[in-house]
Amino acid sequence: MTNASQVVVIGGGQSGLAAGYHLRRLGVDFVILDAQSGPGGAWQHTWDSLHLFSPAAYSSLPGRFMPPQTGRTYPGAQHVVEYLSDYEKRYELPVQRPVRVQEVRREGEVLCVETDSGAWQARAVISATGTWWRPFLPAVPGRGDFGGRQLHTVEYRRPQDFAGRRVIVVGGGNSGAQIAADLVYDTELTWVTQRPPRFLADDIDGRALFDAATARRRALDEGRSDTGGVASLGDIVAVPPVREARDRGLLKADPMFTRLLPGGVEWADGARAEADAIIWCTGFRPALSHLAPLQLRGQRGRIATVGTRAADEPRLHLLGYGDWTGPASATLVGVGRPAREAAREIAAVLT
Structure with a gap:
């Protein structure tokens, strides 16, 4: 069975929901395909004590402030899961789950999104799968010998x-x-x-990091010297x-x-x-295997982008993988702006 939608968003975590919010506001027909069995994205799989770097009000997706968590300045991961679940319901975002996307390929004037629940044809695709699903392990001598x-x-x-x-x-x-x-x-x-x-200095939290990432991107876009962004702070x-x-x-x-x-x-x-x-605790790489048929990946496994749009496939946008897809776009507070830009660019092409 083949389904059709103007836009398919792959991933129902924070980036996919932010994209859905802006697509809904613009009146674009879309669907969000999420591989997880419930809402919350990667936040539902973190360690028990994990909490945010910023107060709730500075950790919000577009359109709705995250409510504070009682007794905590920095909300825990479960609070984030509850917030994302509420966000999804509040804006009636069309999330289908669990649906695992296997590949995206070109099919004439559309992109075909193959899943374990059938295929979708779309005029545009937003990939918002993040990095949590592709942990990185360094090649250290003897790693296979360790008995623990x-x-x-x-x-x-x-x-x-x-x-x-x-x-x-x-x-x-x-x-x-x-x-x-x-x-x-x-x-x-x-x-x-x-x-x-x-x-970092004790008074620096996610608010300052977002400002630093934004200032760096602005400087680079304007041809000024690199400010160093977040890395310059610690x-x-x-x-x-x-x-x-x-x-x-x-x-x-x-x-x-x-x-x-x-x-x-x-x-x-x-x-x-x-x-x-x-x-x-050695980091992650972008989870982009579903895009392999498009043959877009370059250095360091990244896909060249202009803003959020893939440079060599204008029907594809990437959201939430790091600064190369928008300043601080892998954070709750940072993904809103690139999500809005991606939705506007897609809407302009579709209308």
Whole structure:
């Protein structure tokens, strides 16, 4: 069975919902196809203690402020799931789930979106699948020799699962720092990073990061020198649990080890540490395998874009994968503007 819609949005997380909000306002016929069994996108799969970098009012999608969470300045992941679920219902966004998109291919004047529930033909496609579904693991010598448990950020849930164990957390970004802070009280923790951790000033949260990313994009668009954006400020937002562990002297990072052994890790100087588990907080790559038939990917696995539009396929827009698809577009507060631009550009072509 083949279905038809002017626009197919792939992904029902924060980026897909923001796109749907603007498409609905513009009167465009669209459908959102989401592979998950329930609303909330990747937020429903995070570790238990994860919470936002910004207060609720500064973590909102277009059209509706996120309500504050009682007793918390920075809302937790479950609060975000509840907000996204309410957002979807409030604006009556046409989300179909679970529908897994297998591929997008050209078919004459339309793009054909093949799914496990049939095919869709569309005059435009917005890919909003994010990165959570494609965790990155670095090629470290001996990784296959380690006899303990290895897991990525996406598989970590709670410190009780590792109580009393020797755990190595790898990664100097926000995930690494937050998970290290989560584990430091219940485990024998070793935290390793490629370079010394760079904590942002304690008064900086997601609001300042969004402003920095926007200022960088504006400078580049106007031909001015690169401001450095978020990277110029640091790598780790000092959210309360991270700040507390850091101030108590519990978050001390070792340099990255050079190889894994059956029972632990080894550094370049021959020093060793035993480990029962290694948690790789080593980031993600864009989840774009469904777009492979279009043959658009270039350097670093990215698709060249003009704004959100694919440079070599004008019927395709990419949303929420990082600054290359809009300043801070992988964040709740940041995705609204590129979602609006994508919807307007699509509407202009369709009418």
